[in-house]
Amino acid sequence: MTKKRSNRGRSKGGKGHSSLVQCTNCGRWVPRDKVKKVTSRLSLVDPSLAKELRASGAYIASPTVIKYYCVSCAVYYGVVKVRAEDERKSPEPLR
Numbered sequence: 001m002t003k004k005r006s007n008r009g010r011s012k013g014g015k016g017h018s019s020l021v022q023c024t025n026c027g028r029w030v031p032r033d034k035v036k037k038v039t040s041r042l043s044l045v046d047p048s049l050a051k052e053l054r055a056s057g058a059y060i061a062s063p064t065v066i067k068y069y070c071v072s073c074a075v076y077y078g079v080v081k082v083r084a085e086d087e088r089k090s091p092e093p094l095r
Contacts (some may be wrong), residue, residue, distance in 0.1 A: 006089055010034050025077070027042070036074040038067045069082040 010017050012033040020029045041062045043050065050060055074080045 004088070021068045023073055024067040025069060025073040028070045028073075029055070030070045035068040035070060036079050038069065038079060040065050040067075 010018075010031065010033050013075045014029075018033045021032050021035055022029055023035070042065050043060075043062055045053065045060055053060055069077065069079055072081075075082060
């Protein structure tokens with residue numbers, strides 16, 4: 001049978017099963033090694049006020065928000081791009 005991707009769409013290697021997580025957008029249950037994980041920081045303070053507080057020496061905490069997307073939602077939101085067949089099968093170069 002033909003092989004579309006060299007890693008079969010997962011990053012688990014040969015370890016068997018992996019736990020499931022729920023997609024942040026649609027709620028689909030997806031294996032943890034297949035989801036697209038997006039980490040961002042959430043600012044709780046207005047930027048102009050934060051600048052003044054930092055100047056006075058205050059520490060401003062910003063919580064980390066982790067979102068998990070299934071492949072279809074990740075493509076829809078532009079987290080990942082659809083790649084051509086030859087780009088898909090070869091590993092991406094390190095940046």
